[in-house]
Amino acid sequence: MVRRLLIRGLLAGLLAGLFGFGVAKTIGETSVDKAIAFGGYVENNIHHEAPEASFVSRSLQSSAGLGTGALIYGIALGGITALVFAGIYGRGGLTKAKPAAALVGFVGFVGVYLAPVLKYPANPPSIGQADTIGRRTALFVLMIACSIVGLVVAGVVWRQLLDRTSRWNATVLAALTYIVVLIVVYVVFPGVNEVPQAAIPGVTGAVTDATVTFPPTVLWQFRIASLAIQAVLWATIALAFGFLAERLLEPKRPTAETTREFDLTATGG
Amino acid sequence: MSTNALVLPEAKPITISVRELLPWALFAGFLLLLLMYIVGVEQGATSLVGGNYVHEWVHDARHLLGFPCH
Numbered sequence: 001m002v003r004r005l006l007i008r009g010l011l012a013g014l015l016a017g018l019f020g021f022g023v024a025k026t027i028g029e030t031s032v033d034k035a036i037a038f039g040g041y042v043e044n045n046i047h048h049e050a051p052e053a054s055f056v057s058r059s060l061q062s063s064a065g066l067g068t069g070a071l072i073y074g075i076a077l078g079g080i081t082a083l084v085f086a087g088i089y090g091r092g093g094l095t096k097a098k099p100a101a102a103l104v105g106f107v108g109f110v111g112v113y114l115a116p117v118l119k120y121p122a123n124p125p126s127i128g129q130a131d132t133i134g135r136r137t138a139l140f141v142l143m144i145a146c147s148i149v150g151l152v153v154a155g156v157v158w159r160q161l162l163d164r165t166s167r168w169n170a171t172v173l174a175a176l177t178y179i180v181v182l183i184v185v186y187v188v189f190p191g192v193n194e195v196p197q198a199a200i201p202g203v204t205g206a207v208t209d210a211t212v213t214f215p216p217t218v219l220w221q222f223r224i225a226s227l228a229i230q231a232v233l234w235a236t237i238a239l240a241f242g243f244l245a246e247r248l249l250e251p252k253r254p255t256a257e258t259t260r261e262f263d264l265t266a267t268g269g
Numbered sequence: 270m271s272t273n274a275l276v277l278p279e280a281k282p283i284t285i286s287v288r289e290l291l292p293w294a295l296f297a298g299f300l301l302l303l304l305m306y307i308v309g310v311e312q313g314a315t316s317l318v319g320g321n322y323v324h325e326w327v328h329d330a331r332h333l334l335g336f337p338c339h
Contacts, residue, residue: 133339
């Protein structure tokens with residue numbers, strides 16, 4: 001059963017990757033190109049350095065490269081969604097495949113993407129110092145791990161409370177538990193800001209470069225595009241996998257129509 | 270109208286046992302996380318295969334998916 005669910009998850013993930021690639025290509029690449037142009041401008045006109053040679057051309061990066069990344073990531077997310085779904089389906093009153101898959105998708109989107117990037121937002125090219133990549137990656141991955149721990153704790157709390165209080169109360173308290181964990185983690189983890197910012201006396205100090213500021217609208221567009229891609233990925237997986245899992249796990253259940261027909265024949269006699 | 274005239278059996282939802290799920294979760298979970306690592310981190314903070322080609326190839330996806338890059 002796990003194998004069959006996993007295959008369905010991978011398929012849903014493949015579809016999600018395709019959609020994610022579509023969104024990335026249409027609304028994401030504009031800001032990536034602008035950010036790269038910003039980097040080129042800074043190197044040429046301010047630092048007077050030759051731009052770094054790239055192994056892979058921009059046209060390949062923004063098409064086949066982007067597509068590969070989106071598809072692999074989508075497939076991986078779909079598979080993991082299927083495994084998590086296999087663990088929760090039928091437990092805690094989650095007896096319907098579609099809502100259970102939607103729950104995994106929603107919680108995954110919030111816990112694995114949204115909560116971590118609220119602390120460490122997505123950054124386009126030209127933002128981020130080469131020598132801090134190790135620290136930034138470690139913090140980001142640790143943040144995701146802490147968020148997932150928070151989700152697990154919230155899940156345990158939810159399960160315990162289901163026996164003692166209403167479903168609504170259990171859900172609200174579980175969500176609050178997760179938020180409390182998140183707030184603690186947000187406070188404990190150090191902030192990271194490497195968005196180039198020229199010094200403005202009395203307002204802000206210089207960040208990474210005293211003479212240039214990264215255009216805020218390009219940054220906003222990039223981060224919104226990133227959010228949109230991740231939202232589309234998770235939503236597609238939740239809906240497509242829910243559809244496939246329902247057909248596998250709940251085949252041909254009696255519909256309201258057929259039930260009523262049976263009722264009429266039974267009482268009419 | 271009688272309510273208990275005919276009760277169709279509700280399909281009982283299948284619950285997958287931990288015994289059945291665990292090997293899958295460990296093995297497939299590891300491979301799937303490895304895929305995410307390749308897209309998100311490889312040849313950035315850490316490098317398994319060396320070089321820069323993977324990083325350059327998935328560059329745009331890595332940025333847009335929210336991973337730290339460069």
